[in-house]
Amino acid sequence: MTDKRLAPPRPITSPCIMVCTVDGTSGLCLGCYRTLGEIAEWSRMGEQRRQQLMLELPSRIERIDPKLR
Numbered sequence: 001m002t003d004k005r006l007a008p009p010r011p012i013t014s015p016c017i018m019v020c021t022v023d024g025t026s027g028l029c030l031g032c033y034r035t036l037g038e039i040a041e042w043s044r045m046g047e048q049r050r051q052q053l054m055l056e057l058p059s060r061i062e063r064i065d066p067k068l069r
Helices: 036-044 047-063
Strands: none
């Protein structure tokens, strides 16, 4: 039996796709659609808040100029 206290922490799921460019107009990352504040806070967010945000992200593409998508 493995001692759970010694197990490595579970990785935090992230929408990051390593396209880290923020659209100045919308304030959203062109890769993951998060704001800079959300990106900075991501590792400190609770799992429930991260899941909620993950559900919101796809609809944010509409806030980005189609020429930048």
